[in-house]
Each structure stands twice: as structure tokens, then as C-alpha cells.
Amino acid sequence: MTPRQVLRRTGYVAFMAAVLAFFAVPMLWLASAPFDSDPGLGLAWPDWTLHNWQVTFDHPYALGSLLNSIVLGVVATAVATVLATLAAYALSRVRIPGRDALLYLLLLLSSVVTGTAAMVPIFVMMFQLGLINSQYATGLVIAGGMLPAAIFILKDFIDSVPRSYEESARVFGASPTQVLLHVVLPVARPGIATITVWAFVQAWGNFLLPFLLLRDVEEQPAAVLLTTLKDEGGSANLTVIPVFSLLYAVPVVALYLFVSKRYGFRFHGGIKA
């Protein structure tokens, strides 16, 4: 190697190390801080203790909020995935004039509908319907916001599934329900799995909608509660936050691993031409 190459190589490795550190440090903090007797915002070798866990479990709302998050995530994910799958299938297979325009419009509007601009109308509507502080209603609103993107992605996926599968099933006498259950859903499973995880992650991390629509601290999900974890002085409660953050991260990682192992994230239908 010429000195020039050595220099280039060293620079490359140093750059990659810096990038890696940038992303790794918060992860390491998440792994060490929950077990440190005096957790700070910096990264340090922990003075091992489980005291933080004790305090977090004794917190009146911490565990409850994680449960709330699960309810909210499951409701929103279930609604979004089921409706998006059926809608995407219909939009993929039925000829409607202006179908693509409709989809793009939906996608465009969806960023407004659940975006900041629509917060006030949504709040007023939910208030007048008496649905403030309802986790199910909040889940529904979150699902509504995710639907256009979910339909868009799933339609693209189902478009790539050959129609001959369904036609073949029809020739053999399958009813529309049988075609859907026996053929379409299993063949579209990798796409549906992808949307399920995506929707759950979106709902799990959603802050604005639950913050707005769930005023009662007992109903609030983890994403909202996290911002209220402060000590008497008003600064971040570093005893509870690290443990809580770790617990908050676990379900998403677990879901991802489970779905990836069970269904695989693939974006192809699997016909052999």
C-alpha cells in the first residue's frame, strides 16, 4: 500500500467510527443508565444497582402508561391493517375511473388530516362526540391518519400479485370469501406483515394525538407520559426515565423480531414464471 492509500484508508475508518459512535452512544446509554445508581445524561460505566427499577415500578402511572400504549397500538394497528388490506385489494382489482388520482389525493391529504393543521378541528370533533379520554377513539383517529399511506403501500404490493391465482381459485369454484381467505391473504402476507409492524411503530411513537385527545393522565400512553417524568425541581427525572425508555423500546423490537422471523419482510408475491 502506498502512503496515500494508507491515509485514505485511515480517514475512511475514522469517519465510519465517528458515524457509528454517533448512533451507538444513545443505545449504550439505554443499556447502562437503567442500572446506574446515579444515572446522568453522559455515558459512564455504571455503578450497578436495580434501585431505578424499583422506583419506576412504584411510579403511579409508568406501567399503566405502557399498557395504555399497547391498547392504543393494537387498536390502531388492527383497524389500519384490516381496512387497508381490504381497501388495497379492492382498489387493486376493481377498475374505478380516477383511481390513482384518488389515491394520491388521499395520500396528500393524510399528512394534513393528522398533521398539526387539523389538530384543532379533530379536537373539537372528538370533544363534541364525547370521545375525549377514550383510548379506542384515539386509536381510531391514529388509524385514520395511517390508512392512506398503508393503502398506498399495500395496493402496490397486491398489484404485483398475479390475478391468475384468484382466477384459478374462482374456476375451481371458490366463493369471493374463499378466494380472499385461501389465496389473497396468504399470498399478500409478507406485505400485510410489513404494514402491521409499520402501523404499530407509528401508533406506538405517536405523541401529538394522544397528548391532545387523552387529557386524563391515567389514560395517557408511554409516549405522552415520558414528557411528564420530572422531579420536583422541574428537571428530567433521571431515575425513572432510563428504565422507562428501555421498557418503552422493548415491544417494538420484539414485534419486529417476531414478524421478521415468522413472516419475513418481503415485497414480492412468489410466482414462478
Next chain:
Amino acid sequence: MAGIELTDLSTVYPNGVRAVDDLSLSIADGEFFALLGPSGCGKTTLLRTIAGLEQASSGTVEIGSVDVTRDEPGRRRVAMVFQDYALFPHMTVAQNIAYPLRVRRASRTAQQEAAVRTSSGLGLAELLERRPNQLSGGQQQRVALARAVAMEADVLLLDEPLSNLDARLRLEARTFLKRLQRELGLTTVFVTHDQAEALALADRIAVMSEGRIRQLGSPKEVFQRPANTFVANFIGSTPMNLLPGVVNGGLVDVAGARLKPPSGVDLADGTQVTAGIRPEYLHAATGEEGITGTVSIVENLGVTSLVTLECPGEVMVGVTVPEQEEPAVGATVTAAPDPGRLLLYDGETEELLGEAKVAD
């Protein structure tokens, strides 16, 4: 067991394309029938209309003397093998084959039995637990056939059954398909764009273009006496010579030669005709009236060679000669038609003059 009767059938797509245009056709019980034509001629649409996957715009489809024009595909007792086979990728071979029974909510044992019974006859017994993506193309095709057979339908429809196989396998599959059809005695309709496939497999062929049948007949009829220049052009592995000619004194002037018209065809002097003669039905002649030209290209076809002659009036004529008689490029050759093989087509309508039937 059932025949198929199509009456004044039209299938028009929403964009206004008449894929099947006022077509009537009767397919006998147990017949192996080919729909042949270039892509876009409506043959696949016709097949799909028989299956019920496309809705007929007018006319009727009868299967086994029952009008099924408005019936759902599943109620027509018609099995179909798709061009891509459409084997369900998430099911095993056994589950695929037994699927028609699963739809009817047959018991699991009945499903298993059907899979075993059907698969053994098709050489698939070892593969029952595999998934479609673990099979070769030929195996996939046989699974698709087995699934269609397991349905115990009255009619079997095949959409381009051999097009997804490579050339070598295609010949094997062709023989296999013909034997299977004979054994089952099932009324079978298949679509193909490959004239050799249609000639080899079918009892009768319908040659289609633009949603209409241009000729209906046995492979022999379609090959030996094409009813019009479209069919003449389409059928045959080497293109038929179609040469402009004029009737003159009871003979036909074609490419500098004066040929005797087929018996039974009387034409007035000066009539414009198109003379059709297959390269295979021309032979090198000595001392006989024939088309004389200069050899410009020689293509080796294995047992025979295709020789292209440049004739007077810038007309090209193809002649097939045995390998040992291959002439040199630049030589002058006279080619005469075999007796009874010259066909004349009307210069305007392009229809065959005389009878299209052949004696067996």
C-alpha cells in the same frame, strides 16, 4: 363429459376492443381442440369467456347442452390451467392438487386421497410435500394439470400450456399432454400461438385473427389447404410462397412460369390471383414446366435445406430440398409444384378458390 357450443359470441372490453367478434363454434365431446392465432387475435379472451372469467357481451356459451353464459366460473364444471400455472405458492403440491375439493368442503381424508390418486398418474407421487417454488417448470405444469384433473370437470381449458417450458421439455410435455388427453377423454380446448404445437396436438384447429375464425379444420386441412392467405402465411414452419399471378389461356402466369391451375378451378383470362405453394411441396425439376430462378440463399434446416430462388419480376420463391441435393449459390434451378399442391387464392378477397376439405 360434454361438448361446447358457442353461438354468435362476442366479448367486448370496456375500452371498446371487440376481442371476440360474433363467433360461432361447436366443439365435440372428447375433442382436443386448438385455438391458434397471433397474439392479440382474441384466442385467450375466447378461452376466458368459455371459462367465465370474461363476461360475454352477446351470444351464448353452452357446455353439455346447458346455457352457462351468465354462470360464475366455478359453476360451469370447467377446469383451467393458466399460462403461469397459478399454483398457490403457500400451499404444498398435495394442497394445490386437492384445492378443488377443499373449496367444496370435502373431508381432509377425501382431499388427501384425491391428491394421492391424481398425482400418481402424473408422476408426482414423490413431490406431494414440496412447495411450487421447489419444482421444475415441467413438474409445475404437471401439478397444474393434476389440480385441473382433480376437479373432475367436464371440460379442460389450457392457456398456452407449453409456452413456459424450454424447447426440449416442450416436446416431451407435448407427447405427455396428448397421451393424458386420450386417457381422460376430456373435452379439451387449448390456446396457442405456435402452429407446430396446434398441428401436433389437436384433433381440430380454429385459426383466429381479429376475434374471428379464419379457418376451422383438421390439422391436415389447415396445413395442406389453407382457406385464405392469412392462414397460409401463419401455418407452417417455413413460410408459404404467395406469388401474384394472372390467368392466361387456362394456365396461370406466376413468376415467369406457366402453371396448370388445380382441377375444378376455372377462371377467365386476365383474372388476378395469388398462387400459394409451400416450399416443401416444390421439387427441383428437369424438363418440366416450373419456376426458374437463381439460387440466392441456402438455409440448412437439418434433414432439408431451404433454398431461396430469385425469379423474374423480383419475386422470391422458397424451395425445400433434401440435404444431398443442395444447389450452389448462383446456380439456376427450376422448381415445379408437386401434383395437386398448387393453391390459388382470389386476388381481391384472398380466399381459397376451390374446396378447402382434403380427403384423408
